[in-house]
Amino acid sequence: MAAKQAKENKKNAYKGSYYTYGNVAYELQPDYAPYYEDDKKQQEAKEAIRQAAAERRENRVHAAHVCMVMLLIFAGCIAFMGATVIVKNQEVQIREKKDELATLKSQNAILEAELAEQVDLEYIKQEAINRLGMAEPQPYQIVYIDVPKDSYTIQYAADEVVEEEPSFIASILNLFKKD
Template sequence: MKARYYVYGTAAPKIPYQPQREESQKVIKIPKRKTEVKPEQRSVPLGQIIFCILIGFAICFTLIFRFSALTELNCELAAQKQRLEQLRDENRKLQAKIGSQINLENVRRIAEEKLGMKMPDNYQRIPVKVPKVNYSLVTGTIQEKEEKTLKSLITAYFAK
């Protein structure tokens, strides 16, 4: 039998055609069960979601309120600094005006005639060392203006 299928040379014999039978398969449809559509149960209750959203809005509102308060304070601080510079300029101008208008001869004459003073002699003069830095202490208290902010309202509420 082996000799029958052995091929001499390089030419291979043609294999006889044998059609294969294709079996037709019937597709059987299995009826699917219809399930009732039920609403899904939420893992987080609606009340908690609304509460978290309200907390988020409260935090955002607090942040916006604080930023607006800071902006208002910065504007007030800038206005106070500008007012301070104006007062310093006015003070310098007044000091220069007073310094130029004081006549030392008139001061000496008024001191001798009206106040009864006299010029000291050389042995009566005592040299005094005066520091160039001059400052004064204010012992009065500054009243703070009452603000209607959330912080002051809360502290006033809990202070009662």
């Protein structure tokens, strides 16, 4: 019986192993890949896809941000150019008005000089008598009046100048004007 048991033990010893033919050692790596390695590769692939999508999303957000900043800068440049044009137009108008004022002042000075020459009282008296047919008043036609010292004049609101409300752009430009 011992012989029979030894023979069975010998059989059982080689039951789980394979016979290697030749003088080359057998492969340590099994022919099949364990399931956890396949899952690991799939997870790595999914993670790579997820990271690529996140990177694309970040790039799109960054591009949109850059576009918005460029639009804001462009709008600011347009607003600045518009304000500059308005200021230059107002400067031209002011220069024209100053030229017009200078011309009017010189005309006024000329007219004043002419009037000063014509304010000769004797000349005025002769013109009134000869050309207009006027005469000096008779003593009964002269009426003297006494004006009290506390006399005053009342000015009513109808003489007020109505001032226009400046536009929004004009009010902004008034902030930048030098006084």
